[in-house]
Amino acid sequence: MKDILAGDPIAMVKASKLLCYDKSTTSTLLRFLEAETRVETRHALLYALTWHGHLAQWDLMVGILKNVQEAPLVRGQAAEYLAYNFLGVRTDSTEFKVAVDALLEALKDPSPEVRYCAVHALGNTGHPPLLPVLQEMRQDPTPVPGWAGTVSSQASESMEWLERMHENRLKNGS
Known part of the structure; x- marks a missing residue:
């Protein structure tokens, strides 16, 4: 647990990958996140929380995504949380609408990383009315440092994901 706060990037990555499998650490990670200001550490904490799959953090992640004062790396990770947890949220719920609205706003962000992660998350919604938005994002050829491809290539992939x-959703009745 201490390695995730250590400031050593290699130790932080290892710790966040290990902690993502230990759902008993959720409350501790949330406490750390509340007090933490370093971008890389906030990102590592959010990465671990993303894989816990607790929908109790849904509103927190939407808030982080919407907060333009947060670093793009952190906002992108909040979008990733939404991406990996969308199937646990009904498309007719307020939570779904609030998250989709935040992601749609993130598509206008100056950071290609935030746009890339928002496109990825929208693809994971499984909500066909969002296909035209993803189609439009295929016009954004911006490369994203640290990620494979461009916003456009992610939009194309996300269109396929959305359909799957x-x-x-149809099988699960959600």
């Missing part, structure tokens, strides 16, 4: 996730 929609099929999953």
Whole structure:
């Protein structure tokens, strides 16, 4: 646990990958996140929380995504949390609408990383009405340092994901 706060990037990555499998650490990670100001550490904490799959952090992650004072790395990780947890939220819920609205706003962000992660998350919604938005994002050829591809290539991939996730939603009745 101390390695995630250590400031050593290699130790932080290892710690966040280990902690992502230990859901008993959620409350501790949230406490650390509340007090932490360093971008890389906030990112590592959010990464671990993303994989815990607790929908109790949904509003927190939407708030982080919407907070333009947060670093793009942190906001992108908040979008990743939403991406990996969308199937646990019904498309007719307030939570779904608030998250989608935040992601749609993030598509206008000056940071290509935030746009890339928002496109990825929208693809994971499994919500067909969002296909035109993803189609439009295929016009953004901006490369994203640290990620494979461009906003455009991620939009194309996300369109395929959206269709698969929609099929999953239909099977699960959500």
